[in-house]
Amino acid sequence: MATTTRLTHDEKINKLNKVIDKYRGQGRKVLMQLLQEAQAVYGYLPLEVQRMVADALDLSVAEVYGVITFYSFFSLNPKGDNQISVCMGTACYVKGAQAVLDKVISELGIQVGECTQDGRFSIHACRCVGACGLAPVMMINENVYGRLTPDQIPEILAKYKEA
Amino acid sequence: MDLYRTHVLICSGTNCTALQSPQIIETMEKQLKRHGLSNEVKIVQTGCFGLCDDGPIMVVYPEGVMYYHVQPDDVAEIVTEHLLKGRFVKRLMTIQTSATGGKNYSAESSKFFAKQLRIALRNCGNINPESIDEYIGNDGYFGLAKIFREKMKPEDVIEEIKMSGLRGRGGGGFPTGLKWEFAARQQSEQKYVCCNADEGDPGAFMDRSVLEGDPHSVIEAMIIAGYAIGADQGYVYVRAEYPIAIERLKIAIEQAKQYGLLGNDILGSGFAFDIGIRLGAGAFVCGEETALMRSIEGKRGNPTPRPPFPAVKGLFDKPTILNNVETYANIPAIMLKGADWFSSYGTSRSKGTKVFALGGKINNVGLIEIPMGTTVREVVYDIGGGIPDNKAFKAVQTGGPSGGCIPASMLDTPIDYDNLIEAGSMMGSGGMIVMDEDTCMVDIAKFFLEFTVEESCGKCAPCRIGTRRMLEILEKITEGNGILKDIDDLERLAVAIREGSLCGLGQTAPNPVLSTLKRFREEYVEHVVDKKCRCGVCKGLTQYEIISDLCKMCGLCAKRCPTNCISGVLGKEPFVIDKSQCIKCGACMQACKFKAVVKR
Numbered sequence: 001m002a003t004t005t006r007l008t009h010d011e012k013i014n015k016l017n018k019v020i021d022k023y024r025g026q027g028r029k030v031l032m033q034l035l036q037e038a039q040a041v042y043g044y045l046p047l048e049v050q051r052m053v054a055d056a057l058d059l060s061v062a063e064v065y066g067v068i069t070f071y072s073f074f075s076l077n078p079k080g081d082n083q084i085s086v087c088m089g090t091a092c093y094v095k096g097a098q099a100v101l102d103k104v105i106s107e108l109g110i111q112v113g114e115c116t117q118d119g120r121f122s123i124h125a126c127r128c129v130g131a132c133g134l135a136p137v138m139m140i141n142e143n144v145y146g147r148l149t150p151d152q153i154p155e156i157l158a159k160y161k162e163a
Numbered sequence: 164m165d166l167y168r169t170h171v172l173i174c175s176g177t178n179c180t181a182l183q184s185p186q187i188i189e190t191m192e193k194q195l196k197r198h199g200l201s202n203e204v205k206i207v208q209t210g211c212f213g214l215c216d217d218g219p220i221m222v223v224y225p226e227g228v229m230y231y232h233v234q235p236d237d238v239a240e241i242v243t244e245h246l247l248k249g250r251f252v253k254r255l256m257t258i259q260t261s262a263t264g265g266k267n268y269s270a271e272s273s274k275f276f277a278k279q280l281r282i283a284l285r286n287c288g289n290i291n292p293e294s295i296d297e298y299i300g301n302d303g304y305f306g307l308a309k310i311f312r313e314k315m316k317p318e319d320v321i322e323e324i325k326m327s328g329l330r331g332r333g334g335g336g337f338p339t340g341l342k343w344e345f346a347a348r349q350q351s352e353q354k355y356v357c358c359n360a361d362e363g364d365p366g367a368f369m370d371r372s373v374l375e376g377d378p379h380s381v382i383e384a385m386i387i388a389g390y391a392i393g394a395d396q397g398y399v400y401v402r403a404e405y406p407i408a409i410e411r412l413k414i415a416i417e418q419a420k421q422y423g424l425l426g427n428d429i430l431g432s433g434f435a436f437d438i439g440i441r442l443g444a445g446a447f448v449c450g451e452e453t454a455l456m457r458s459i460e461g462k463r464g465n466p467t468p469r470p471p472f473p474a475v476k477g478l479f480d481k482p483t484i485l486n487n488v489e490t491y492a493n494i495p496a497i498m499l500k501g502a503d504w505f506s507s508y509g510t511s512r513s514k515g516t517k518v519f520a521l522g523g524k525i526n527n528v529g530l531i532e533i534p535m536g537t538t539v540r541e542v543v544y545d546i547g548g549g550i551p552d553n554k555a556f557k558a559v560q561t562g563g564p565s566g567g568c569i570p571a572s573m574l575d576t577p578i579d580y581d582n583l584i585e586a587g588s589m590m591g592s593g594g595m596i597v598m599d600e601d602t603c604m605v606d607i608a609k610f611f612l613e614f615t616v617e618e619s620c621g622k623c624a625p626c627r628i629g630t631r632r633m634l635e636i637l638e639k640i641t642e643g644n645g646i647l648k649d650i651d652d653l654e655r656l657a658v659a660i661r662e663g664s665l666c667g668l669g670q671t672a673p674n675p676v677l678s679t680l681k682r683f684r685e686e687y688v689e690h691v692v693d694k695k696c697r698c699g700v701c702k703g704l705t706q707y708e709i710i711s712d713l714c715k716m717c718g719l720c721a722k723r724c725p726t727n728c729i730s731g732v733l734g735k736e737p738f739v740i741d742k743s744q745c746i747k748c749g750a751c752m753q754a755c756k757f758k759a760v761v762k763r
Contacts, residue, residue, distance in 0.1 A: 073444035090594065128404075130362075130371045130404070132366055133215025133529060134181060
């Protein structure tokens, strides 16, 4: 199954520097784009990355941190190789998304927003992926699983555990 | 241009993509090649047809045959039977629904489509959204061209939009033409046109479907808006969660640039306009106009007090208009066909149509567009095909976390801005969630409050603290610890938050509670006084029991119980649940094959 390939730390830093150079000196108006691209290559936005971004755009680290913590898309912590997003939109909720989420939590033994010890899985409760016709829905990385029942969860997770 | 005898349209919206429509297209290409049909049959990957529950959808023209639930394995049969021999694959033309048995639909004749009128969605499911030629082939960019050909002045354009009666489709319902006029009157060297595609209402996917199915209509409308107010730069603020929509929008902007429809001297008019994409980062409050603009500026998405309104001082402190995706999608059609044509649809104060994402406990989950004035009953029973499993209709929720519930007694309400507000809900952006007898209204109110508490930006106290207090009271009630005074407190808090909050998020946050309290007060009272949840949703009020007469003493429930609190003797004594140990997980109920375990 598709797991994200693991880059070495140096490779990530290289890519990160390229992204930052692209926006260097352009000021606050490109902050959001830069953070989005930085997170895409580095995986998350720890303090060191925030310092680099602040430096490149001539902002204070506090301002960068303020923006990162405002938006749920940005993460201060590493995410799992496989990111599980259980949709908690209204259509999914009405069709039993809570039971699906509970099952994922009990199967992996971690809470929403946490990452497993081995770094393989993290759980995220998201608001509507827009696939309401398939409710309740869960996404693992880019793959959408629809019309879920709690008893299907172990089997689906197993595919990613093997990989 | 090549001519084809047959066109095969395959939906590539998010729903159908998740159901393997890309693999279907791939298989179809291979099969066509194998049978030497590649020059006769053209595959068109389209936007959403609306029937998301029955996807992946495939439509074959000129016959207009619609196939449902198509799997990659079905493609070979469709090619050899339908495309080669002209025999329809009947087994894929029928939707099986649990409530009504078999229904036979063709693309144009079904109740699902009969009561709809597609203006904003006119191209969704008809054209390939990644082809500007197909958009132009369907009168695309003609509305813009008409402005320049007839030498319409900006004020003429604004007058046309005002005459059409178009109101904001993001939920507020503010007259679009008036908004444009305010911005046009401002003297400024720099103005901006923004598009709100930060569709945050959970359970709504109208804007996503328009961007995925017809991105050029939004681009054309933004150019028209730019011309009308005197702006040369536009921004589309779109959710990062919509990768397909973002990709198609990027392609469309690139194509428009190549065709000279964006950039300098558009269509030889001397008018210049460009569009950039900005991605959201998962903050619901950024759907609020001032918060959205702060976000584009690279700041925290905190709303700012109005006035000054964005039309005076908006993005980067310049005059700015912000409209929602669906509002824009209507504009090219209005410019081309005229205000009179548009205002001939709808009710006296709400003109045209409205797109809804119909979801929840309904047979035809999907995307629909109806003329204003269609009743809730027509939407639920005719277009939506009724409630699954013959359950009873309880309510329909519109407006998401800002809206409310319309109960069964109001099913005949004609849908428009004013009627929905009168009914205690609101139009909202278009999420429409149907709820049946199994949906607990207290739990739903709690669900929406959880959402608001999480999404409150924290700037003003009534919203930040008030919604949290409301949620705590609701949690107390659903856990079985409520007292009657809690219901009164909820109501008082709700009114204070509505009056005291800075922006739309806080002002409307109490609506789900107020509307359920008004329509379903008896459910709240039951939770508090009788300590009972009639739907068995609120765990704190639910008890599992085994009916001893029905128990076959197989022990399966005891085996599944995670806390080992079910005891009995295999084949001899009926099993019993020790309620003091029970964690109410429901595993026993799922396990029992004889329906002996019940929830009370």
